Amino acid sequence: MAVTAEHVEEDFPRQEIESAVIRFAGDSGDGMQLTGSQFTLATALQGNDLATFPDFPAEIRAPTGTTFGVSAFQINFGSKGIQTSGDILDVLIVMNPAALKVNINDLRPGGLLIADIGAFSSRNLTKAGYSENPLEGNSLEKFKVLEVDMSRLTKEAVKEHGLTSKEALRCKNMWSLGLIYWMYGRKREATVDWLKDKFKGKPEIAAANIAAINAGHAFGETAEMPAEVNPYTIPAAEIAPGLYRTVTGTEAAAWGLAAGSQLAGLEMVFCSYPITPASAVLHTLAGMDNYDVVTFQAEDEISAVCAAIGASYAGSLGVTSSSGPGVALKTEAIGLAISTELPLVILNSQRAGPSTGLPTKTEQSDLYQAVYGRNADSPLVVLSARSPSDCFDTAIEAVRLATKYMTPVILLTDGYLANASEPWLIPDFDDYEPFPAKFHADPEGFHPSLRDPETLGRIWAKPGTPELMHRIGGIEKSFDSGHISYDPENHQKMTDVRTAKINGVAADIPAQAVECGTESGKVAVVGWGSTYGPISRAVNNLIEDGHSVSHIHIRHIWPFPANMGDLLANFDQVLVPEMNTGQLITVLRSEFLVPAEGLNKVNGQPFKIFEIEDAVRERLER
């Protein structure tokens, strides 16, 4: 078998479809995430719009064949704007019985199930909890089922490359990818190039994987497929012209932090302790040798935030990153940064909780923690990103506000945003307005509590500056001198100024826009974070049906944009979908006295479009 992907003129018709939702599912060791990300790349290169949802277990290598070890990667791709990873599957590829068991309920009736029957041994069936082989009974009769012995076919395809049986079987994800490439008319070159690069030290492994892809592809071309299994074509989406790439929220956040630091003219000192799903931000930044980024893997979460604060004190931009439990540990130090008025960015990739919760499952349940979760009156700025690519601009905004207002900023993403990818029209960084940080150097009348009369931000006087030696700390400071002050009136004044400073940010951020729909009407659907995709699609669908519905999506969670209260008051009803039991809604009700209602779920899965549509329709009928 040749080690390159060969192009053959096809002599069969392809059915044109608008979009498809497919999911690869297998053992956590089956390489489903790699398979999915390769399919994503090939699909993006084909010009389709897309959204992905990687869903994997917390265990690195859960016992093979078990339901809790199932790892899946879902992608929705098409020729029209894609907003979500898809409500329901058109195609499900399962590499073993456990993957079938966990995922089959998400396949639409009439959808295609592709199963590797080579993995449906009685042992694997038992591990998955099947007493009999579901492929043999009639439980799957509402689906189209394509049974393929991928295990055997893969071994045959790679046998000339001298791999062990175990190594050979590891290529079966590439075999399945080849088959799906054929089914949707994707090109194999990018994956072949990737394999050659990934295994450049092990050419026989690269060759075997490429052989597996080609074999899966050839199987599609030549095998006698059941009548229902069609090859498809999905025309390229109408996408704004320009240079594109795929990007995950993790990459976009890391790059945005580096970009923001450059706009501020600062080196970034990024301090983090490993935690799922936030660690990948550290990995991304640690590899950026050519940028003004220093990374520090601290001994714990507290050390990470403290080192970031120390770095900011010394004139860099201190950034720390974690997930909810880690942010909880950082809380006291965040209070120190509030008290000493130093810039700090805290990136929280939210996950399901409380406690360890579900480390790899997404949730939006740290909004209270971000807005309220500190001792005493401790205001700071809270931002949230709505999509993987939006993490870039939101991270830049976090740096801008942190340095301009000398304050900690919490940037909320979540496990879904962190891992999901989408095509991104790459911005031209030259279009971004710099916001250079100012360091105080004038000894005349200097004291460390001097502040900008407009922003109320404290001056930044970094150690090393001649004649500005001073002391700061967590004890209350005199408004007039920066010295320790236990004076009650001064504490009132300092508390007021800290509050006013953060409230003042509202005047420095864009007015809250309406994403789609009108500025007033029957129902406003108000969201934040990664619910953007499903809310956007649901509201657009409802507007197309002639309903009076609008979508409002909040980036600046604290403080809110200045027009937020007036905007919400323009609607008869306000619906707030959140992946928590109702947190933004409480803040909105508290701030604006709006009779908002919640739509809440915490099952570790993003909202489905129909769930939001149904909830809105119900309210429209009132």
Next chain:
Amino acid sequence: MNIATPPEKLTAKDFTTDQEVRWCPGCGDYAILKSVRSTLADIGVQPHNTVFVSGIGCAARFPYYMETYGFHTIHGRAPAIATGVKLANPDLDVWVVSGDGDALSIGGNHLLHVLRRNVDLQFLLFNNEIYGLTKGQYSPTSRPGTRSPSTPLGSVDNPVSAALFALGAGARFVGRSIDTQQKHMPTVLKRAHEHKGASFVEIFQNCIVYNDNVFGRFTGKEVAAENQINVEHGKPLVFGKDGNKGLRVKPGALELEIITIGENGVSIDDILEHDETNLTLANLLAAMEPPTFPVAIGVIYCNPGPTYVESVRQQKESTRTKRGSINDLLRSGHTWQNG
């Protein structure tokens, strides 16, 4: 960095702020403050290039009294904050001031890591074997049986030895001094400052209110000569009021013993010379306690090695090919043109 030479020689007064010192009258901290100020003046450090970082506790008020940059942070976390300061600006001269509770209880983890990473800073641990600022509870260095508001019948847990902890953590400089020894302390502080890497200095400090005279067994005038030994690199380990006692490795055992010059044919040549680069010896010396042994003060261990921030910076510089632009970053990997 600004590296202008100070116009004239600085004095301890130049390192003194206008803030009223608020330690209890008679507190050992006053003596340490005096010693640190005069040491900095002697060394000729630049005040604007010097940063004192502290956590919480009586000792942690130290930065307010130093006319340098100062950061009074949160309980136990000073080493972590100081690490961030050095990561951001390796040229700053950083001192961490801590106490036994701050450094070895709530902040034990950070002390461990700042020492093992060998971050280039001076770590001063004021050990008074008690929690002062919270009104006298026993601390992780308190001797068993310490009666305190939280242990009215006497503490029952074993204390940690600060110096042994530091050596165990991988500190490459461990020194010791005593608050009242105004001649001795500057010599140790100067050596700590000279040392590149994390320099750990334990200072026995008397808490006159909650734990008065807890170190009296070796600091008292009448017992000091017999119960202290000032160790100096390359010099014989002698002590005693007549200067005729010394330490040697006990034949046939990995332990020290005390011998007396002039007794049983023992001469000065039989006394072990201090080798501050010998980790095993450092551990033996740090573990010595009355009544069996004298307490070792001075530079117990000094064995420089690569420092953390320098290594991080060097590694980054060595792989850095050019200063990257954000536009290049965003266009790295697979991209495609639409339209």
